[in-house]
Amino acid sequence: MKTNGNHPANPTEVTLVDGEICGAQTGESKGINIGLTKREMFAMNSTNDFDELHSDVRFLIVGEYSPGVNSPNYLKYLTKGRAIWKVMQADALIEALNKEE
DSSP: OOOOTTSBSSOEEEEEETTEEEEEEOSSOOSOOOSOBHHHHHHHHSOOOGGGSOHHHHHHHHSSOOOOTTSTTHHHHHHHHHHHHHHHHHHHHHHHHTOOO
């Protein structure tokens, strides 16, 4: 079975009952999807070790070297790098799950 990263991580069937949205987790995705996709969930749960990577590896991920911890742009650099790194890990996991044995 192939894993589609854009499918919901926890498919929920949603109905409207007396003006209230009610839902129940199902095995399949039908109609309206709410919640995280598998890709988003994998990214959220991946390791956050971007800071521990070698500076040249971080450059390959972000496209620039760190401005240095004393720079006002350092936090922006770290946040961007961590986000990109987490998505890369999620995509690698989906690819590995989809490999034919």
